[in-house]
Amino acid sequence: MREHDEFLARVTAIGQQHDVPPEQITEVAGGVANRGFVLGEAFFLRVARPGFEDDLRKEAGVVPVARSAGVLTPTIIQYDDSRELIDAPYVVMDRIHGIEHPGAPVGLAEQLARLHRVERTDIPGVPQDDGGDPWLTVDALAERGYLDLGTAKWLSGWFTRLSDRFDRHEPRVLIHGDVAAHNLLAGPDGELRALIDWGDAAWAPRTMDFAKLPLDHVAAILPDYIRALRTSHPEQHLADEDELAAATLWFHLHWALGKLTATPWPGQRHWTAPPASRLLALLKFFATTPPAPWSTLT
Incomplete structure:
Protein backbone atom coordinates (compact mmCIF):
# COMPACT_ATOMS: atom_id res chain seq x y z
CA MET A 1 0.00 0.00 0.00
CA GLY A 98 -12.52 10.14 -28.21
CA ILE A 99 -14.07 6.78 -27.54
CA GLU A 100 -12.98 3.26 -28.37
CA HIS A 101 -14.62 2.35 -31.65
CA PRO A 102 -16.14 -1.14 -31.97
CA GLY A 103 -15.76 -1.25 -35.74
CA ALA A 104 -13.44 0.28 -38.30
CA PRO A 105 -13.69 4.07 -37.84
CA VAL A 106 -14.18 6.32 -40.82
CA GLY A 107 -10.77 7.41 -42.10
CA LEU A 108 -8.77 4.45 -40.78
CA ALA A 109 -7.90 3.21 -44.28
CA GLU A 110 -6.49 6.61 -45.26
CA GLN A 111 -4.45 6.84 -42.06
CA LEU A 112 -2.89 3.42 -42.59
CA ALA A 113 -2.08 4.33 -46.17
CA ARG A 114 -0.25 7.44 -44.93
CA LEU A 115 1.71 5.41 -42.39
CA HIS A 116 2.68 2.74 -44.90
CA ARG A 117 4.07 5.39 -47.26
CA VAL A 118 6.73 6.48 -44.72
CA GLU A 119 10.20 6.15 -46.21
CA ARG A 120 12.50 3.61 -44.59
CA THR A 121 14.59 5.29 -41.93
CA ASP A 122 16.43 4.31 -38.78
CA ILE A 123 14.05 4.52 -35.82
CA PRO A 124 15.65 3.15 -32.63
CA GLY A 125 14.03 -0.02 -31.38
CA VAL A 126 11.84 -0.65 -34.43
CA PRO A 127 12.51 -4.23 -35.61
CA GLN A 128 11.88 -5.98 -38.89
CA ASP A 129 9.14 -8.58 -38.57
CA ASP A 130 8.36 -10.98 -41.40
CA GLY A 131 5.58 -12.79 -39.57
CA GLY A 132 7.15 -16.22 -39.22
CA ASP A 133 6.68 -19.49 -41.09
CA PRO A 134 3.14 -20.92 -41.01
CA TRP A 135 4.24 -24.32 -42.35
CA LEU A 136 6.48 -24.74 -39.30
CA THR A 137 3.56 -23.79 -37.06
CA VAL A 138 1.33 -26.39 -38.68
CA ASP A 139 4.02 -29.08 -38.37
CA ALA A 140 4.57 -28.25 -34.70
CA LEU A 141 0.85 -28.44 -33.94
CA ALA A 142 0.63 -31.84 -35.62
CA GLU A 143 3.68 -33.16 -33.76
CA ARG A 144 2.22 -32.03 -30.43
CA GLY A 145 -1.15 -33.64 -31.15
CA TYR A 146 -3.20 -30.46 -31.66
CA LEU A 147 -3.92 -31.39 -35.29
CA ASP A 148 -4.46 -34.68 -37.05
CA LEU A 149 -2.16 -35.33 -40.00
CA GLY A 150 -4.92 -34.93 -42.59
CA THR A 151 -5.91 -31.50 -41.30
CA ALA A 152 -2.27 -30.47 -41.05
CA LYS A 153 -1.72 -31.41 -44.71
CA TRP A 154 -4.84 -29.47 -45.74
CA LEU A 155 -3.72 -26.37 -43.80
CA SER A 156 -0.22 -26.52 -45.30
CA GLY A 157 -1.79 -26.69 -48.74
CA TRP A 158 -3.97 -23.68 -47.94
CA PHE A 159 -0.91 -21.63 -46.99
CA THR A 160 0.79 -22.71 -50.20
CA ARG A 161 -2.20 -21.62 -52.28
CA LEU A 162 -2.33 -18.28 -50.50
CA SER A 163 1.42 -17.73 -50.95
CA ASP A 164 0.96 -18.08 -54.71
CA ARG A 165 -1.43 -15.11 -54.71
CA PHE A 166 0.80 -12.40 -53.22
CA ASP A 167 4.43 -11.31 -53.10
CA ARG A 168 5.94 -12.51 -49.83
CA HIS A 169 9.06 -10.44 -50.49
CA GLU A 170 7.49 -7.04 -51.06
CA PRO A 171 9.32 -4.09 -49.42
CA ARG A 172 8.60 -3.79 -45.71
CA VAL A 173 6.76 -0.71 -44.52
CA LEU A 174 6.30 0.97 -41.16
CA ILE A 175 3.30 -0.59 -39.46
CA HIS A 176 1.54 0.32 -36.23
CA GLY A 177 1.40 -3.35 -35.26
CA ASP A 178 -1.67 -3.25 -33.01
CA VAL A 179 -4.52 -1.78 -35.05
CA ALA A 180 -7.31 -2.93 -32.76
CA ALA A 181 -10.45 -1.36 -31.31
CA HIS A 182 -8.82 -0.29 -28.04
CA ASN A 183 -6.19 1.68 -29.97
CA LEU A 184 -8.64 3.52 -32.23
CA LEU A 185 -10.20 6.65 -30.77
CA ALA A 186 -13.16 8.06 -32.66
CA GLY A 187 -15.60 10.91 -32.30
CA PRO A 188 -19.36 10.56 -31.88
CA ASP A 189 -19.70 10.59 -35.67
CA GLY A 190 -17.46 7.53 -36.01
CA GLU A 191 -14.62 9.55 -37.55
CA LEU A 192 -11.15 8.44 -36.49
CA ARG A 193 -9.47 10.96 -34.18
CA ALA A 194 -6.33 9.09 -33.19
CA LEU A 195 -4.38 5.89 -33.58
CA ILE A 196 -2.65 5.32 -30.23
CA ASP A 197 -0.13 2.95 -28.58
CA TRP A 198 2.84 2.36 -30.90
CA GLY A 199 4.69 -0.21 -28.80
CA ASP A 200 4.31 -2.92 -31.47
CA ALA A 201 5.50 -0.81 -34.41
CA ALA A 202 7.75 -2.63 -36.88
CA TRP A 203 9.04 -2.71 -40.44
CA ALA A 204 6.86 -5.46 -41.82
CA PRO A 205 4.49 -6.52 -44.62
CA ARG A 206 1.73 -3.93 -44.88
CA THR A 207 -1.01 -6.51 -44.45
CA MET A 208 0.27 -7.38 -40.98
CA ASP A 209 -1.40 -4.13 -39.91
CA PHE A 210 -4.78 -5.68 -40.77
CA ALA A 211 -4.19 -8.81 -38.69
CA LYS A 212 -5.78 -7.56 -35.46
CA LEU A 213 -8.97 -6.31 -37.06
CA PRO A 214 -11.82 -8.80 -37.63
CA LEU A 215 -11.86 -9.86 -41.26
CA ASP A 216 -15.28 -8.30 -41.92
CA HIS A 217 -13.79 -4.93 -40.88
CA VAL A 218 -10.77 -5.51 -43.14
CA ALA A 219 -13.01 -6.39 -46.08
CA ALA A 220 -14.92 -3.15 -45.54
CA ILE A 221 -11.89 -0.81 -45.51
CA LEU A 222 -9.49 -2.52 -47.92
CA PRO A 223 -10.90 -0.88 -51.09
CA ASP A 224 -10.53 2.57 -49.47
CA TYR A 225 -6.98 1.71 -48.42
CA ILE A 226 -6.06 0.75 -51.98
CA ARG A 227 -7.64 3.94 -53.37
CA ALA A 228 -5.67 6.03 -50.87
CA LEU A 229 -2.40 4.38 -51.87
CA ARG A 230 -3.05 4.78 -55.59
CA THR A 231 -4.11 8.41 -55.24
CA SER A 232 -0.76 9.28 -53.65
CA HIS A 233 1.39 7.09 -55.91
CA PRO A 234 -0.41 6.73 -59.26
CA GLU A 235 2.87 6.02 -61.03
CA GLN A 236 3.74 2.96 -58.92
CA HIS A 237 2.60 -0.62 -59.33
CA LEU A 238 0.67 -1.49 -56.20
CA ALA A 239 -0.88 -4.74 -55.09
CA ASP A 240 -4.55 -5.20 -55.95
CA GLU A 241 -7.33 -6.23 -53.59
CA ASP A 242 -6.91 -9.93 -54.37
CA GLU A 243 -3.23 -9.87 -53.35
CA LEU A 244 -3.82 -7.84 -50.19
CA ALA A 245 -6.75 -10.01 -49.13
CA ALA A 246 -4.71 -13.20 -49.60
CA ALA A 247 -1.81 -11.77 -47.60
CA THR A 248 -4.14 -10.57 -44.84
CA LEU A 249 -5.78 -13.99 -44.58
CA TRP A 250 -2.31 -15.54 -44.42
CA PHE A 251 -1.62 -13.64 -41.18
CA HIS A 252 -5.06 -14.22 -39.69
CA LEU A 253 -4.86 -17.96 -40.29
CA HIS A 254 -1.25 -18.25 -39.14
CA TRP A 255 -1.84 -16.29 -35.94
CA ALA A 256 -5.08 -18.16 -35.26
CA LEU A 257 -3.19 -21.47 -35.36
CA GLY A 258 -0.34 -20.08 -33.28
CA LYS A 259 -2.82 -19.02 -30.60
CA LEU A 260 -4.31 -22.49 -30.15
CA THR A 261 -1.74 -23.56 -27.56
CA ALA A 262 -1.95 -20.34 -25.52
CA THR A 263 -3.06 -20.40 -21.90
CA PRO A 264 -6.47 -18.72 -21.48
CA TRP A 265 -6.26 -15.20 -20.07
CA PRO A 266 -9.72 -14.30 -18.77
CA GLY A 267 -10.90 -10.73 -18.55
CA GLN A 268 -8.98 -9.34 -21.52
CA ARG A 269 -10.93 -6.99 -23.76
CA HIS A 270 -9.27 -7.79 -27.08
CA TRP A 271 -11.26 -10.17 -29.28
CA THR A 272 -8.11 -12.18 -30.11
CA ALA A 273 -7.22 -12.88 -26.46
CA PRO A 274 -9.05 -16.24 -26.02
CA PRO A 275 -7.07 -19.07 -27.68
CA ALA A 276 -9.86 -20.15 -30.06
CA SER A 277 -11.31 -16.73 -30.93
CA ARG A 278 -9.27 -16.10 -34.07
CA LEU A 279 -9.99 -19.50 -35.55
CA LEU A 280 -13.70 -19.24 -34.80
CA ALA A 281 -13.76 -15.72 -36.24
CA LEU A 282 -12.36 -17.13 -39.50
CA LEU A 283 -15.07 -19.79 -39.49
CA LYS A 284 -17.74 -17.16 -38.88
CA PHE A 285 -16.37 -14.88 -41.62
CA PHE A 286 -16.34 -17.56 -44.32
CA ALA A 287 -19.69 -18.99 -43.17
CA THR A 288 -21.36 -15.63 -43.89
CA THR A 289 -20.49 -15.74 -47.61
CA PRO A 290 -17.94 -12.92 -47.82
CA PRO A 291 -17.62 -10.87 -51.01
CA ALA A 292 -14.98 -11.41 -53.70
CA PRO A 293 -12.03 -11.69 -53.58
CA TRP A 294 -12.40 -13.16 -50.06
CA SER A 295 -14.82 -15.82 -51.27
CA THR A 296 -12.13 -17.18 -53.59
CA LEU A 297 -9.40 -17.57 -50.96
CA THR A 298 -10.36 -20.92 -49.45
Whole structure:
Protein backbone atom coordinates (compact mmCIF):
# COMPACT_ATOMS: atom_id res chain seq x y z
CA MET A 1 0.00 0.00 0.00
CA ARG A 2 2.83 2.37 0.87
CA GLU A 3 4.54 1.63 -2.45
CA HIS A 4 1.29 2.29 -4.29
CA ASP A 5 0.78 5.61 -2.49
CA GLU A 6 4.35 6.64 -3.27
CA PHE A 7 3.84 5.82 -6.95
CA LEU A 8 0.67 7.94 -7.09
CA ALA A 9 2.50 10.76 -5.34
CA ARG A 10 5.10 10.72 -8.09
CA VAL A 11 2.39 10.68 -10.76
CA THR A 12 0.93 13.72 -9.03
CA ALA A 13 4.34 15.41 -9.22
CA ILE A 14 4.47 14.78 -12.97
CA GLY A 15 1.03 16.32 -13.30
CA GLN A 16 2.10 19.37 -11.36
CA GLN A 17 5.00 19.87 -13.78
CA HIS A 18 2.29 20.43 -16.39
CA ASP A 19 0.11 22.60 -14.12
CA VAL A 20 -2.40 19.82 -13.52
CA PRO A 21 -3.77 19.75 -9.93
CA PRO A 22 -4.04 16.39 -8.12
CA GLU A 23 -7.84 16.33 -8.26
CA GLN A 24 -7.69 16.29 -12.08
CA ILE A 25 -5.49 13.19 -12.26
CA THR A 26 -7.29 9.88 -12.78
CA GLU A 27 -5.92 6.43 -13.55
CA VAL A 28 -7.47 4.66 -16.54
CA ALA A 29 -8.16 0.97 -16.08
CA GLY A 30 -6.51 -1.58 -18.37
CA GLY A 31 -3.29 -1.38 -20.28
CA VAL A 32 -0.96 -4.36 -20.48
CA ALA A 33 2.25 -2.49 -21.31
CA ASN A 34 1.60 0.81 -19.54
CA ARG A 35 -0.36 2.38 -16.73
CA GLY A 36 -2.36 5.32 -18.05
CA PHE A 37 -3.46 8.50 -16.28
CA VAL A 38 -5.67 11.34 -17.44
CA LEU A 39 -3.95 14.62 -16.59
CA GLY A 40 -6.79 17.11 -16.75
CA GLU A 41 -8.36 18.02 -20.07
CA ALA A 42 -5.15 18.53 -22.02
CA PHE A 43 -2.70 15.71 -21.25
CA PHE A 44 -2.36 11.96 -20.84
CA LEU A 45 0.41 10.14 -18.96
CA ARG A 46 1.65 6.63 -19.77
CA VAL A 47 4.11 4.89 -17.45
CA ALA A 48 5.83 1.72 -18.67
CA ARG A 49 5.16 -1.43 -16.70
CA PRO A 50 8.16 -3.64 -15.87
CA GLY A 51 9.32 -5.49 -18.97
CA PHE A 52 7.76 -3.01 -21.42
CA GLU A 53 10.25 -0.16 -21.12
CA ASP A 54 11.61 -0.72 -24.64
CA ASP A 55 8.12 -0.48 -26.14
CA LEU A 56 7.60 2.99 -24.70
CA ARG A 57 11.08 4.05 -25.83
CA LYS A 58 10.22 2.83 -29.30
CA GLU A 59 6.96 4.76 -29.23
CA ALA A 60 8.81 7.98 -28.43
CA GLY A 61 10.78 7.50 -31.65
CA VAL A 62 7.94 6.35 -33.89
CA VAL A 63 5.30 8.95 -33.03
CA PRO A 64 7.19 11.97 -34.49
CA VAL A 65 7.79 10.01 -37.71
CA ALA A 66 4.13 9.02 -37.97
CA ARG A 67 2.96 12.56 -37.26
CA SER A 68 5.30 13.97 -39.91
CA ALA A 69 3.50 11.68 -42.39
CA GLY A 70 0.15 13.15 -41.37
CA VAL A 71 -0.99 10.23 -39.24
CA LEU A 72 -3.48 11.16 -36.53
CA THR A 73 -1.74 10.34 -33.27
CA PRO A 74 -1.16 12.40 -30.12
CA THR A 75 1.87 14.67 -29.86
CA ILE A 76 4.42 13.58 -27.29
CA ILE A 77 5.00 16.53 -24.96
CA GLN A 78 7.59 14.85 -22.76
CA TYR A 79 9.50 11.58 -22.78
CA ASP A 80 11.55 10.84 -19.66
CA ASP A 81 13.57 7.70 -18.99
CA SER A 82 15.88 9.24 -16.39
CA ARG A 83 14.01 7.48 -13.55
CA GLU A 84 14.67 10.50 -11.39
CA LEU A 85 11.04 11.26 -10.63
CA ILE A 86 9.52 7.83 -11.14
CA ASP A 87 11.26 4.46 -11.50
CA ALA A 88 10.10 3.81 -15.06
CA PRO A 89 10.15 5.54 -18.46
CA TYR A 90 7.06 7.67 -19.07
CA VAL A 91 5.53 9.91 -21.70
CA VAL A 92 3.20 12.84 -21.40
CA MET A 93 1.18 13.41 -24.54
CA ASP A 94 -1.77 15.38 -25.79
CA ARG A 95 -5.06 14.00 -24.59
CA ILE A 96 -7.36 13.03 -27.45
CA HIS A 97 -11.02 13.17 -26.53
CA GLY A 98 -12.52 10.14 -28.21
CA ILE A 99 -14.07 6.78 -27.54
CA GLU A 100 -12.98 3.26 -28.37
CA HIS A 101 -14.62 2.35 -31.65
CA PRO A 102 -16.14 -1.14 -31.97
CA GLY A 103 -15.76 -1.25 -35.74
CA ALA A 104 -13.44 0.28 -38.30
CA PRO A 105 -13.69 4.07 -37.84
CA VAL A 106 -14.18 6.32 -40.82
CA GLY A 107 -10.77 7.41 -42.10
CA LEU A 108 -8.77 4.45 -40.78
CA ALA A 109 -7.90 3.21 -44.28
CA GLU A 110 -6.49 6.61 -45.26
CA GLN A 111 -4.45 6.84 -42.06
CA LEU A 112 -2.89 3.42 -42.59
CA ALA A 113 -2.08 4.33 -46.17
CA ARG A 114 -0.25 7.44 -44.93
CA LEU A 115 1.71 5.41 -42.39
CA HIS A 116 2.68 2.74 -44.90
CA ARG A 117 4.07 5.39 -47.26
CA VAL A 118 6.73 6.48 -44.72
CA GLU A 119 10.20 6.15 -46.21
CA ARG A 120 12.50 3.61 -44.59
CA THR A 121 14.59 5.29 -41.93
CA ASP A 122 16.43 4.31 -38.78
CA ILE A 123 14.05 4.52 -35.82
CA PRO A 124 15.65 3.15 -32.63
CA GLY A 125 14.03 -0.02 -31.38
CA VAL A 126 11.84 -0.65 -34.43
CA PRO A 127 12.51 -4.23 -35.61
CA GLN A 128 11.88 -5.98 -38.89
CA ASP A 129 9.14 -8.58 -38.57
CA ASP A 130 8.36 -10.98 -41.40
CA GLY A 131 5.58 -12.79 -39.57
CA GLY A 132 7.15 -16.22 -39.22
CA ASP A 133 6.68 -19.49 -41.09
CA PRO A 134 3.14 -20.92 -41.01
CA TRP A 135 4.24 -24.32 -42.35
CA LEU A 136 6.48 -24.74 -39.30
CA THR A 137 3.56 -23.79 -37.06
CA VAL A 138 1.33 -26.39 -38.68
CA ASP A 139 4.02 -29.08 -38.37
CA ALA A 140 4.57 -28.25 -34.70
CA LEU A 141 0.85 -28.44 -33.94
CA ALA A 142 0.63 -31.84 -35.62
CA GLU A 143 3.68 -33.16 -33.76
CA ARG A 144 2.22 -32.03 -30.43
CA GLY A 145 -1.15 -33.64 -31.15
CA TYR A 146 -3.20 -30.46 -31.66
CA LEU A 147 -3.92 -31.39 -35.29
CA ASP A 148 -4.46 -34.68 -37.05
CA LEU A 149 -2.16 -35.33 -40.00
CA GLY A 150 -4.92 -34.93 -42.59
CA THR A 151 -5.91 -31.50 -41.30
CA ALA A 152 -2.27 -30.47 -41.05
CA LYS A 153 -1.72 -31.41 -44.71
CA TRP A 154 -4.84 -29.47 -45.74
CA LEU A 155 -3.72 -26.37 -43.80
CA SER A 156 -0.22 -26.52 -45.30
CA GLY A 157 -1.79 -26.69 -48.74
CA TRP A 158 -3.97 -23.68 -47.94
CA PHE A 159 -0.91 -21.63 -46.99
CA THR A 160 0.79 -22.71 -50.20
CA ARG A 161 -2.20 -21.62 -52.28
CA LEU A 162 -2.33 -18.28 -50.50
CA SER A 163 1.42 -17.73 -50.95
CA ASP A 164 0.96 -18.08 -54.71
CA ARG A 165 -1.43 -15.11 -54.71
CA PHE A 166 0.80 -12.40 -53.22
CA ASP A 167 4.43 -11.31 -53.10
CA ARG A 168 5.94 -12.51 -49.83
CA HIS A 169 9.06 -10.44 -50.49
CA GLU A 170 7.49 -7.04 -51.06
CA PRO A 171 9.32 -4.09 -49.42
CA ARG A 172 8.60 -3.79 -45.71
CA VAL A 173 6.76 -0.71 -44.52
CA LEU A 174 6.30 0.97 -41.16
CA ILE A 175 3.30 -0.59 -39.46
CA HIS A 176 1.54 0.32 -36.23
CA GLY A 177 1.40 -3.35 -35.26
CA ASP A 178 -1.67 -3.25 -33.01
CA VAL A 179 -4.52 -1.78 -35.05
CA ALA A 180 -7.31 -2.93 -32.76
CA ALA A 181 -10.45 -1.36 -31.31
CA HIS A 182 -8.82 -0.29 -28.04
CA ASN A 183 -6.19 1.68 -29.97
CA LEU A 184 -8.64 3.52 -32.23
CA LEU A 185 -10.20 6.65 -30.77
CA ALA A 186 -13.16 8.06 -32.66
CA GLY A 187 -15.60 10.91 -32.30
CA PRO A 188 -19.36 10.56 -31.88
CA ASP A 189 -19.70 10.59 -35.67
CA GLY A 190 -17.46 7.53 -36.01
CA GLU A 191 -14.62 9.55 -37.55
CA LEU A 192 -11.15 8.44 -36.49
CA ARG A 193 -9.47 10.96 -34.18
CA ALA A 194 -6.33 9.09 -33.19
CA LEU A 195 -4.38 5.89 -33.58
CA ILE A 196 -2.65 5.32 -30.23
CA ASP A 197 -0.13 2.95 -28.58
CA TRP A 198 2.84 2.36 -30.90
CA GLY A 199 4.69 -0.21 -28.80
CA ASP A 200 4.31 -2.92 -31.47
CA ALA A 201 5.50 -0.81 -34.41
CA ALA A 202 7.75 -2.63 -36.88
CA TRP A 203 9.04 -2.71 -40.44
CA ALA A 204 6.86 -5.46 -41.82
CA PRO A 205 4.49 -6.52 -44.62
CA ARG A 206 1.73 -3.93 -44.88
CA THR A 207 -1.01 -6.51 -44.45
CA MET A 208 0.27 -7.38 -40.98
CA ASP A 209 -1.40 -4.13 -39.91
CA PHE A 210 -4.78 -5.68 -40.77
CA ALA A 211 -4.19 -8.81 -38.69
CA LYS A 212 -5.78 -7.56 -35.46
CA LEU A 213 -8.97 -6.31 -37.06
CA PRO A 214 -11.82 -8.80 -37.63
CA LEU A 215 -11.86 -9.86 -41.26
CA ASP A 216 -15.28 -8.30 -41.92
CA HIS A 217 -13.79 -4.93 -40.88
CA VAL A 218 -10.77 -5.51 -43.14
CA ALA A 219 -13.01 -6.39 -46.08
CA ALA A 220 -14.92 -3.15 -45.54
CA ILE A 221 -11.89 -0.81 -45.51
CA LEU A 222 -9.49 -2.52 -47.92
CA PRO A 223 -10.90 -0.88 -51.09
CA ASP A 224 -10.53 2.57 -49.47
CA TYR A 225 -6.98 1.71 -48.42
CA ILE A 226 -6.06 0.75 -51.98
CA ARG A 227 -7.64 3.94 -53.37
CA ALA A 228 -5.67 6.03 -50.87
CA LEU A 229 -2.40 4.38 -51.87
CA ARG A 230 -3.05 4.78 -55.59
CA THR A 231 -4.11 8.41 -55.24
CA SER A 232 -0.76 9.28 -53.65
CA HIS A 233 1.39 7.09 -55.91
CA PRO A 234 -0.41 6.73 -59.26
CA GLU A 235 2.87 6.02 -61.03
CA GLN A 236 3.74 2.96 -58.92
CA HIS A 237 2.60 -0.62 -59.33
CA LEU A 238 0.67 -1.49 -56.20
CA ALA A 239 -0.88 -4.74 -55.09
CA ASP A 240 -4.55 -5.20 -55.95
CA GLU A 241 -7.33 -6.23 -53.59
CA ASP A 242 -6.91 -9.93 -54.37
CA GLU A 243 -3.23 -9.87 -53.35
CA LEU A 244 -3.82 -7.84 -50.19
CA ALA A 245 -6.75 -10.01 -49.13
CA ALA A 246 -4.71 -13.20 -49.60
CA ALA A 247 -1.81 -11.77 -47.60
CA THR A 248 -4.14 -10.57 -44.84
CA LEU A 249 -5.78 -13.99 -44.58
CA TRP A 250 -2.31 -15.54 -44.42
CA PHE A 251 -1.62 -13.64 -41.18
CA HIS A 252 -5.06 -14.22 -39.69
CA LEU A 253 -4.86 -17.96 -40.29
CA HIS A 254 -1.25 -18.25 -39.14
CA TRP A 255 -1.84 -16.29 -35.94
CA ALA A 256 -5.08 -18.16 -35.26
CA LEU A 257 -3.19 -21.47 -35.36
CA GLY A 258 -0.34 -20.08 -33.28
CA LYS A 259 -2.82 -19.02 -30.60
CA LEU A 260 -4.31 -22.49 -30.15
CA THR A 261 -1.74 -23.56 -27.56
CA ALA A 262 -1.95 -20.34 -25.52
CA THR A 263 -3.06 -20.40 -21.90
CA PRO A 264 -6.47 -18.72 -21.48
CA TRP A 265 -6.26 -15.20 -20.07
CA PRO A 266 -9.72 -14.30 -18.77
CA GLY A 267 -10.90 -10.73 -18.55
CA GLN A 268 -8.98 -9.34 -21.52
CA ARG A 269 -10.93 -6.99 -23.76
CA HIS A 270 -9.27 -7.79 -27.08
CA TRP A 271 -11.26 -10.17 -29.28
CA THR A 272 -8.11 -12.18 -30.11
CA ALA A 273 -7.22 -12.88 -26.46
CA PRO A 274 -9.05 -16.24 -26.02
CA PRO A 275 -7.07 -19.07 -27.68
CA ALA A 276 -9.86 -20.15 -30.06
CA SER A 277 -11.31 -16.73 -30.93
CA ARG A 278 -9.27 -16.10 -34.07
CA LEU A 279 -9.99 -19.50 -35.55
CA LEU A 280 -13.70 -19.24 -34.80
CA ALA A 281 -13.76 -15.72 -36.24
CA LEU A 282 -12.36 -17.13 -39.50
CA LEU A 283 -15.07 -19.79 -39.49
CA LYS A 284 -17.74 -17.16 -38.88
CA PHE A 285 -16.37 -14.88 -41.62
CA PHE A 286 -16.34 -17.56 -44.32
CA ALA A 287 -19.69 -18.99 -43.17
CA THR A 288 -21.36 -15.63 -43.89
CA THR A 289 -20.49 -15.74 -47.61
CA PRO A 290 -17.94 -12.92 -47.82
CA PRO A 291 -17.62 -10.87 -51.01
CA ALA A 292 -14.98 -11.41 -53.70
CA PRO A 293 -12.03 -11.69 -53.58
CA TRP A 294 -12.40 -13.16 -50.06
CA SER A 295 -14.82 -15.82 -51.27
CA THR A 296 -12.13 -17.18 -53.59
CA LEU A 297 -9.40 -17.57 -50.96
CA THR A 298 -10.36 -20.92 -49.45
